[in-house]
Amino acid sequence: MPNKNSITLTIDGQEVTVPEGATxxxxxxxxxxxxxxICYHEATTANGLCRICVTDVNGGRLxxxxxxxxxxxxxxxxxxxxxxxxxxxxxLEMLNASVDLSEAPEIQEMMSNYQADSERFPDAKSRDHxxxxxxxxYIRDYSQCVLCWRCVQVxxxxxxxxxxxxxGERGHDTEVATSFDISMTESPCVFCGQCVGxxxxxxxxxKVEFGMQQGLSADEIRQSTRKSRKxxxxxxx
Amino acid sequence: xxxxxxxxxxLIHYSSRGRDALLPVLWDIQxxxxxxxxxxxxxxxxxxxxxxxxxxxxxxxxxxxxxxxxGETIIRVCTDPSCGLRGADAVLDGICQKVGVQHxxxxxxxxxxVEHSPCLGLCELAPAAxxxxxxxxEVSIGEATVESLxxxxxxxxxxxxxxxxxxxxxxxxxxxxxxxxxxxxxxxALDAISPDDIIAxxxxxxxxxxxxxxxxxxxxxxxxRQSEANPKYVVCNADESEPGTFKDRVxxxxxxxxxxxxxxxxxxxxxxxxxxxxxxxxYPKATKILxxxxxxxxxxxxxxxxxxxxGFNFHVEIxxxxxxxxxxxxxxLFEAIEGKRGFPRIKxxxxxxxxxxxKPTVIxxxxxxxxxxxxxxxxxxWFKGLGTEKSTGSKLVCVSGHVERVGVYEIEPGMTLRDLLxxxxxxxxxxxxxVLMGGAAGTFLTPDEIDVPLTFEDLRGIDSTFGSGxxxxxxxxxxxxxxxxxxxxxxxxxxxxxxFPCQLGTQRQFEIxxxxxxxxxxxxxxxxxxxxxxxxxxxxxxxxxxxxxxxxAMDKFPELFIEKR
Ligand SMILES: Cc1cc2nc3c(=O)[nH]c(=O)nc-3n(C[C@H](O)[C@H](O)[C@H](O)COP(=O)(O)O)c2cc1C
Ligand code: SF4
Ligand code: SF4
Ligand code: FES
Ligand code: FES
Numbered sequence: 001m002p003n004k005n006s007i008t009l010t011i012d013g014q015e016v017t018v019p020e021g022a023t024x025x026x027x028x029x030x031x032x033x034x035x036x037x038i039c040y041h042e043a044t045t046a047n048g049l050c051r052i053c054v055t056d057v058n059g060g061r062l063x064x065x066x067x068x069x070x071x072x073x074x075x076x077x078x079x080x081x082x083x084x085x086x087x088x089x090x091x092l093e094m095l096n097a098s099v100d101l102s103e104a105p106e107i108q109e110m111m112s113n114y115q116a117d118s119e120r121f122p123d124a125k126s127r128d129h130x131x132x133x134x135x136x137x138y139i140r141d142y143s144q145c146v147l148c149w150r151c152v153q154v155x156x157x158x159x160x161x162x163x164x165x166x167x168g169e170r171g172h173d174t175e176v177a178t179s180f181d182i183s184m185t186e187s188p189c190v191f192c193g194q195c196v197g198x199x200x201x202x203x204x205x206x207k208v209e210f211g212m213q214q215g216l217s218a219d220e221i222r223q224s225t226r227k228s229r230k231x232x233x234x235x236x237x
Numbered sequence: 238x239x240x241x242x243x244x245x246x247x248l249i250h251y252s253s254r255g256r257d258a259l260l261p262v263l264w265d266i267q268x269x270x271x272x273x274x275x276x277x278x279x280x281x282x283x284x285x286x287x288x289x290x291x292x293x294x295x296x297x298x299x300x301x302x303x304x305x306x307x308g309e310t311i312i313r314v315c316t317d318p319s320c321g322l323r324g325a326d327a328v329l330d331g332i333c334q335k336v337g338v339q340h341x342x343x344x345x346x347x348x349x350x351v352e353h354s355p356c357l358g359l360c361e362l363a364p365a366a367x368x369x370x371x372x373x374x375e376v377s378i379g380e381a382t383v384e385s386l387x388x389x390x391x392x393x394x395x396x397x398x399x400x401x402x403x404x405x406x407x408x409x410x411x412x413x414x415x416x417x418x419x420x421x422x423x424x425x426a427l428d429a430i431s432p433d434d435i436i437a438x439x440x441x442x443x444x445x446x447x448x449x450x451x452x453x454x455x456x457x458x459x460x461x462r463q464s465e466a467n468p469k470y471v472v473c474n475a476d477e478s479e480p481g482t483f484k485d486r487v488x489x490x491x492x493x494x495x496x497x498x499x500x501x502x503x504x505x506x507x508x509x510x511x512x513x514x515x516x517x518x519x520y521p522k523a524t525k526i527l528x529x530x531x532x533x534x535x536x537x538x539x540x541x542x543x544x545x546x547x548g549f550n551f552h553v554e555i556x557x558x559x560x561x562x563x564x565x566x567x568x569x570l571f572e573a574i575e576g577k578r579g580f581p582r583i584k585x586x587x588x589x590x591x592x593x594x595x596k597p598t599v600i601x602x603x604x605x606x607x608x609x610x611x612x613x614x615x616x617x618x619w620f621k622g623l624g625t626e627k628s629t630g631s632k633l634v635c636v637s638g639h640v641e642r643v644g645v646y647e648i649e650p651g652m653t654l655r656d657l658l659x660x661x662x663x664x665x666x667x668x669x670x671x672v673l674m675g676g677a678a679g680t681f682l683t684p685d686e687i688d689v690p691l692t693f694e695d696l697r698g699i700d701s702t703f704g705s706g707x708x709x710x711x712x713x714x715x716x717x718x719x720x721x722x723x724x725x726x727x728x729x730x731x732x733x734x735x736x737f738p739c740q741l742g743t744q745r746q747f748e749i750x751x752x753x754x755x756x757x758x759x760x761x762x763x764x765x766x767x768x769x770x771x772x773x774x775x776x777x778x779x780x781x782x783x784x785x786x787x788x789x790a791m792d793k794f795p796e797l798f799i800e801k802r
Contacts, residue, residue, distance in 0.1 A: 166294030174734035
């Protein structure tokens, strides 16, 4: 017997009862239905910004992001119809045209799942950035950054209250930055490593991992974590 | 050291303020120094207790703020559609040549920085420009030429307003308090009408918001009054940045007291003591006029403490935007007042319960608020007698482009678009090709469609909209692909970048339209997929309408999109 504070809805034709206030993502999970996510992370405030999780609620004009949209009683949610697929596929294709996704296996899997064409947008401007190697602990390769905001969030109110990072510029030129693009060592960064932990792509990675990828020996890696140098000035603005 | 003392002098005014003082501080420093240096950011961070990285993020979000040094004079020339039709590109190129720079650069002698700008809200005086002089601030220039922009003395402009109705605007100049007279509607309300009855009157009048979203004003006020949290705020949305829109500027320049009286009535109705008037940074003239109007209204006790002895307090603070169309979106506007990057919030919750500083807030457009004193003074029945059942009162529209007489028109809803253009605007210049209704976020109409009555309901009936009230007229000499490119550039420039569909989609849309004279195979499908994805999946109204005009052009002018082989 559903109690007063629970609501019932259908997701892909399947009836689900959830507590009031539950998101569509939570309800779908309960029903065993998988909805893809990119920006959503349990440890960070959900901002509903990647929109890969959009679903069709009652055929409404706007698709609803499952990670933040709350379930409505008696609504009918479709998690994979033509409109939803078009949005997901197009978002992935546009993202792939701007960002190096080679070290984001989960997004790559989504691409194949939605038959996204990696060549869909020829001659598109990509967000190319030089790798920033300016501290002993991690490197930043913003060519791989999908702008999920997680690193900025954990550095700020979601965890660390350090406020070393911000978002800079806007629109397609948006980037994660420090104040006046100073190095991490000049910034208030305390090297807690939480940003590296939540990054869903290869944009932030520990020097050890980076060193191994570069084929460095254990000794060379140790060297590189001892002294840092700024490889190139920030980016190609 | 000297710089530090100067900075201290500037910052002293803000000592006990918090983060919400950030935009005002940044404006002071931008105006004094032409940019906001690392040192200044350090000092501000200390005073307002805002992290340096956050301040840097804010500076880089707003285009009128610079973190790198600029020329002593910054010249910005509008290149959006209405100015594009009137030779804006030639003016911009002419200036660049004269001072020896490319777009976006500073001259070697440090005197000039020259940039292109999105619509400056001066479309009836196209081509328009905005000039910022270090130490002095901004000046808007209408009918700009290379010479007028480089002159030592910058000229003023005069805006034309034409009214069939004489309600919001007429030929009289009522810009100062002496001319405007008593705040009669406010006085009457404080004397004899309860807040609930004010709201009932506004509900009965069927006043619909004039900012674009067409939401009933009375309902918005009622929900806000009913919200339990306090304090409550009244915010006037004077960000007017939709290309082709300039009615709010003209209203503020000619009727500042009408607007303030409308805000005071809203505050009385919902139980608020504090109002913010958020005006785009590109409107220096209206800002000055409003500042004076507030001072005068306070001295006359129409604003301030214990207004007219009624015990009701209401203070209005002006906040200047700094170059971001997105800050017209209501929640982004709140973020801007709070001293942050102008990122829209996820809705729900709505402003009626969680608005400015997370408190219940009424936010209304300038024109909406200007209708209020008239409704209170003359009654909802009078207001409802004008226009149609669903579009009551009068409506301001901004006509620019190819008509004989451009300007702001106050019309009675129900007038056809044809009558407006052919009679009131004295006819179309040349032969009509297309009309863009509602601004960049609106839709194109063909010459066959201009018999539509100008009402909310009739426009909706043909999938169009009043939107911001912009009406741009294009004759058959215009290259519509060029117009679409300018619209696409606008959205590419103005997307806040928060959500993927719009951040990426406005860029992809721009790229595809850039090559629309020589499209690649499959470009039409690409454009449609990008457009529909932005429309259906974006987080806020910007992305949801960033493809609106372009999709409507695909529908109505398919020949523009033929992929030749
Ligand atoms: C991108 C964007 C820009 C907007 N710009 C404005 C604006 O400049 N002025 C305005 O009044 N409303 C603007 N709006 C609409 C506001 O969000 C809001 O609906 C309006 O201020 C409410 O006032 P109203 O009910 O009186 O129309 C904009 C909306 C979006 C999505
Ligand atoms: S660096 Fe990583 S965590 Fe940070 S925004 Fe980019 S993808 Fe997200
Ligand atoms: S739709 Fe565009 S402007 Fe709105 S939140 Fe998304 S990126 Fe920002
Ligand atoms: S996962 Fe829902 S918007 Fe990103
Ligand atoms: S001022 Fe140039 S188009 Fe509006």
